[in-house]
Amino acid sequence: MSKFARDTYTIDGVKTVVYSAGSGEPVVFFHGAGTIDGFDFAEPWTEKYRVIVPYHPGFGESGDDTSFTDLHDYVMHYLELFDTLRLDRFNLVGLSLGGYLAAKFASEHGHRVKKLALIAPAGMIDAMHPMLDLLAVPGEQVPGLLVSDFEVLKKRLPEKPDIDFMADRYREATTVARLLWERPGDPKFMRYLHRIKMPTLIVWGDEDKVIPVEQTETWRKFIPNADIKVFKGAGHLVHLEKREAVDAVARFLG
Amino acid sequence: MSGALRFNSMHFMPYIYLPENHKDYKSLWVSFPNKYFDPEKGHELYNRYLSELVMADRLGFDAIVVNEHHNTVYSMMATPNLIAAALVPQTKNARICVWGTPPNFMLPNRLAEEYAILDVMSKGRLEIALPLGTGMEYWSNPVNPATAREKFRESLKIMLQAWTEDGPTTHYGQFYTYRFLNPWPRPYQKPHPPCYVVGTGSPETIEIAAELGFGYASVFVTQQRARELNETLRQRAAHYGHTLRPDQLPLLTFVYVAETQERAEQEYIVHLQRFFEDYARTSPQFLAPPGYLSTDQLKMRAAMADKMHGGFDFQAISKSFFIAVGTPDKVANQIGEWSQWMKTSHINCVTHVADMPHWKTVKNLTLFAEEVMPRLRTRVQPALRAAAE
Numbered sequence: 001m002s003k004f005a006r007d008t009y010t011i012d013g014v015k016t017v018v019y020s021a022g023s024g025e026p027v028v029f030f031h032g033a034g035t036i037d038g039f040d041f042a043e044p045w046t047e048k049y050r051v052i053v054p055y056h057p058g059f060g061e062s063g064d065d066t067s068f069t070d071l072h073d074y075v076m077h078y079l080e081l082f083d084t085l086r087l088d089r090f091n092l093v094g095l096s097l098g099g100y101l102a103a104k105f106a107s108e109h110g111h112r113v114k115k116l117a118l119i120a121p122a123g124m125i126d127a128m129h130p131m132l133d134l135l136a137v138p139g140e141q142v143p144g145l146l147v148s149d150f151e152v153l154k155k156r157l158p159e160k161p162d163i164d165f166m167a168d169r170y171r172e173a174t175t176v177a178r179l180l181w182e183r184p185g186d187p188k189f190m191r192y193l194h195r196i197k198m199p200t201l202i203v204w205g206d207e208d209k210v211i212p213v214e215q216t217e218t219w220r221k222f223i224p225n226a227d228i229k230v231f232k233g234a235g236h237l238v239h240l241e242k243r244e245a246v247d248a249v250a251r252f253l254g
Numbered sequence: 255m256s257g258a259l260r261f262n263s264m265h266f267m268p269y270i271y272l273p274e275n276h277k278d279y280k281s282l283w284v285s286f287p288n289k290y291f292d293p294e295k296g297h298e299l300y301n302r303y304l305s306e307l308v309m310a311d312r313l314g315f316d317a318i319v320v321n322e323h324h325n326t327v328y329s330m331m332a333t334p335n336l337i338a339a340a341l342v343p344q345t346k347n348a349r350i351c352v353w354g355t356p357p358n359f360m361l362p363n364r365l366a367e368e369y370a371i372l373d374v375m376s377k378g379r380l381e382i383a384l385p386l387g388t389g390m391e392y393w394s395n396p397v398n399p400a401t402a403r404e405k406f407r408e409s410l411k412i413m414l415q416a417w418t419e420d421g422p423t424t425h426y427g428q429f430y431t432y433r434f435l436n437p438w439p440r441p442y443q444k445p446h447p448p449c450y451v452v453g454t455g456s457p458e459t460i461e462i463a464a465e466l467g468f469g470y471a472s473v474f475v476t477q478q479r480a481r482e483l484n485e486t487l488r489q490r491a492a493h494y495g496h497t498l499r500p501d502q503l504p505l506l507t508f509v510y511v512a513e514t515q516e517r518a519e520q521e522y523i524v525h526l527q528r529f530f531e532d533y534a535r536t537s538p539q540f541l542a543p544p545g546y547l548s549t550d551q552l553k554m555r556a557a558m559a560d561k562m563h564g565g566f567d568f569q570a571i572s573k574s575f576f577i578a579v580g581t582p583d584k585v586a587n588q589i590g591e592w593s594q595w596m597k598t599s600h601i602n603c604v605t606h607v608a609d610m611p612h613w614k615t616v617k618n619l620t621l622f623a624e625e626v627m628p629r630l631r632t633r634v635q636p637a638l639r640a641a642a643e
Contacts, residue, residue, distance in 0.1 A: 069401070136393075138539040167553050173544035177400040181544070 003043055004053070006061075011080050015063030018054045018085070022046030025114075026090040027253060028082075029053045030098030033122075033134070033176045034169065035060040036143070036156050037095075041239050045250055049091070054081060056098075058175030069178050071186070075105050082112070091253050093117040095239065096211070097176070100189070107195045117201040117249045120211050120236050121219070125185040129214040133184060135177060139169060148207040148235035193222040200226040201252040203245050205234030227252065259593060259630050260501055262351060262602040263310035263619065264319035267303045267337070268533055269327040270609040271295050281536040283326040283390045296330065303330075306606060306615050307341055311348035313623035317381065319351040319602060324394035328533045335368045342376045349379045353452060353471065356387030357409035358402055359395045362430065363437050365409075366416040370441045378442040383471055384410060385452035386459060390536055392543045400545025403458050405429050410466065417446040450504065455483050456551060464490030469502030471602070476574045480505070481596055504600040505592060507576035508607065510614075511621035515580045519568070521614055522579050527566045528608040582625035590630055 004019035019039060027049040029042055039053045055062035057077060068074065078101075082090070092113045094102025099121025106113045122131060134142060147153045158165045200223055204213045216228045229248050234241040239249075273290050276282065307318045320337045323329040331337050338352050350372065357365055373380040386406050392399040408427045412435065415423055421436030441447055450469035453459035460483065463470040470487045472480045484503045491498045508526065512518035538559070542552055571577065576592060578585040589601055605622065606615045 135544065138537065163553050163556050166556065167549045170542070170544065170547075170552050171549050174400050174549075177398060177544035181398040181400060182396060 003046060004039065004051075009081065009084055011077060011084065014057045014065045014077065016054060016057065016077075016081060017061040018052060018081070020050065020052045022048070022050050024049045025253075026050045026052055026087055028087070028090050028092050030092070030094035030102050031056065031059065032096030032098050033059075034142075034146075034172055036153070036169075037146075037237050037240055038156060041246055044243075044246055045253075048250065049253065052085070052087070052090075054078075056101075056175075058178075059172050064171075064175070066178070068175070071101060071104055071179055071189075074101050075108060078105060079109070088112065089114055091115045091117070093119065093249060094121060095119040096236065097122050099123070103193065103196065104189060106198065106200075107189075107192045110195055110197060113198050115199045115201075115253055116196065117203065117252060118219075119203045119239055119245070119249070120205065120208055121202070122211060123185070123189050124211075124215050124218050124222075125187060125190065126212075126215050126218045129212040129218070131184075131211045131215075132209065134210065135173065135181065135184075139166065139173075142169075145209045146236045147241055148205065148233055149241060152240050153237065190222060196223050197225075199252070201249065202226050202228045203238060203248060204228070204230050205236065205238035205241065205245075206230050206232050207234060208236045208238070210236040258599065259589075260316045260600050261622075261627055262317040262319045262504070262600075263307065263315040263605045264321075264351075264353075264506075264602055265303055265307055265606055266321070266323075266328060266533075266604070267299070267330045268608060269296065269299065269330050272327060272532065276532065279535075281540055282532060283323075283328065283536040284393045284540045286325070286327065288325070290327075299330065302612055303606075304337070304340055304344070306612070306619065308344045309616065310605070310619055310623075311345040313619055314627065315348055315603075315619075315623060317349040317351050318345065319353050321353045321383070322355050322385075322391075323388070324391050326390070335372060338372050338380075339375070342372065342379075345379075349381050350376055351381040351383065353381075353383030353450065354385055356385050356391060356406075357413065358387060358397050358405050359391065362409040362412035363416055363432065363435060366413040367437045367439075369413075369447060370417070370437065370439050373441040373443055373447050374439050376442075378447075380441075380443070380447040381450070382447050383450040383452045384413075384468070386456075389541045389543050389546045392546060393540055398545070399543040401429075402546060407462060410462070414446065414466075417441055448502075450502070453483075455479060456547070458548075460487055460490060463487060464496070465494050467491060467494065467496035467498075469498070469504065469600075471504045471506065473506050474575075477576055477592075480576070484596055484598065500597055500599040502600070503596065503598045504602040505576060505596050505598050506602045506604065507578055507589065507592070509577075509585060509589075509603045509605060509622055509626075510579045510618050511582055511585050511626055512617070513581070515584065518580045522610075523568050525608045525610040525614075526568070526571075526577070526579075530571070531566055533608050582621060582629060585622070586626045586629035589626070590633055 004021040007018050009016045042051050045051045057065045089112050092102045099118040100123030106116045143153050202219050204216050206213045231238050231242045231245050238245045279286055310318050320334040322334045324332050334352050338350050408429050412425050416437050422434040425432040425435055450471045451463035452471045455475050472483045488498050510518055510522035578588040605618050
């Protein structure tokens with residue numbers, strides 16, 4: 001995160017850490033349900049854009065708010081953060097759970113989102129191609145499921161069992177459980193996806209073991225104008241495995 | 255309450271016909287395939303185990319104890335109130351302890367009703383424990399572990415309101431809405447059957463027990479930790495204006511009695527070993543679903559688990575936990591000492607473990623009732639008397 005400056009805000013009582021770098025049109029990135037992948041992949045975007053990467057409440061360096069029990073609480077949190085940052089209209093990129101959140105935000109507040117890029121987004125209820133329920137997977141098996149080439153992720157993991165690392169993951173899983181334990185999918189999410197009218201890009205790895213790449217077709221049904229790009233030989237964290245995926249997002253943003 | 259000791263006989267009702275390949279499974283909980291349950295064998299076991307609990311009543315145990323677990327060979331009592339209902343007409347004197355159904359897995363009014371029915375049927379012999387439920391149960395029941403503690407508190411409030419306030423009343427909470435909380439019947443005992451909170455030492459759970467003035471039953475913690483927890487509970491209860499009686503802090507102990515020390519160990523240890531190594535075997539994931547523990551508790555327990563690795567060692571485990579195995583004299587002496595050290599008069603004896611056969615259970619129950627209990631009942635318990643006064 002060398003290029004990124006760290007700022008801390010208090011949003012409705014919750015400590016919110018935001019990293020940002022670069023100048024130009026703003027691009028906000030919503031991270032996924034874990035934060036081990038880091039944000040350095042986004043550095044190429046900073047050449048042309050002001051890249052803003054907040055930690056969601058309950059993840060990474062931001063504080064907890066145990067009253068967040070619904071993804072909509074995060075939509076409300078970001079409305080307040082964006083007001084604080086004076087971000088009126090911006091490009092929005094979301095990965096996995098962050099993709100779910102980005103799509104939800106865009107379906108509710110479309111006038112604020114100039115362009116939307118979703119990287120292997122969660123949230124779609126697709127009975128034929130269901131998302132893997134990561135909450136049911138033993139923690140030690142999760143990293144191997146996130147990528148096609150494990151070497152990409154290995155350097156971000158502790159070499160031997162590490163209680164603090166484990167506790168950080170447990171905390172993030174707890175945050176996810178509050179949102180999704182009883183109802184991993186919300187049919188109302190799809191009900192309003194048609195409201196997404198801004199230019200939209202959907203990026204996927206064809207070896208995604210968490211959310212099957214076949215879900216791209218389901219997304220297409222809900223957002224017919226979306227541009228879909230699938231990268232060969234990449235898993236769920238396609239942005240870490242394929243620099244081309246990061247560049248594709250940059251090209252889409254223009 | 256005098257210093258007289260009280261003795262329970264507790265049964266887990268395990269399913270003992272493990273397949274030969276069971277060691278291939280990391281956990282005999284949650285995900286252990288239920289194709290291995292044979293209802294013919296289950297039928298035999300239920301009848302046998304019920305007879306062992308009934309026998310405890312006939313032999314003079316003060317109470318018999320059943321409890322609840324799901325998706326596991328560890329216990330066949332997924333719904334312990336059914337077991338308790340079968341025990342009521344077959345027993346005369348023993349108090350019937352359902353220790354217990356986690357309120358989070360039932361509608362609170364329905365659980366209040368079931369307990370009231372058992373209490374009325376048994377003419378006030380019911381005692382209840384209110385567990386949060388182990389982590390494993392949250393993988394087996396559709397309840398969010400991350401909000402379990404808030405839900406638990408609300409459930410207890412509803413149950414107590416149902417028992418103690420004249421209905422109909424209302425409840426508008428975070429998890430439940432009752433427009434007419436008015437359950438029939440109401441409990442036989444007033445204001446309600448004796449209640450305990452069960453726990454492994456989470457500060458949140460201790461606080462609930464202290465606040466409500468309930469008993470607290472610590473389970474599967476070391477001797478030293480159990481003592482600390484009792485002390486903490488007394489202090490926290492006092493903070494809320496409650497004075498805990500010695501019988502409100504049951505001491506959980508494994509017991510086995512035989513003619514000689516050698517014989518007791520020879521007959522018992524193999525089953526105790528299987529209890530710890532097989533029946534209680536589960537994974538860190540199942541023990542701690544997301545949000546079930548605070549991250550501080552998780553770190554503490556992970557550090558503890560690291561220390562406890564290694565094989566089963568009877569001598570070591572007997573030093574850490576309450577396990578009384580030997581002659582009537584030895585077992586009576588140990589329990590006598592522990593009760594004073596823990597300042598409790600309530601001894602909750604696990605009289606059957608794992609695949610212990612019927613004859614050993616009968617022998618253990620009989621020797622404990624006829625040889626151990628009389629030795630302890632006649633003994634003066636100065637520490638307890640002082641505590642009671």
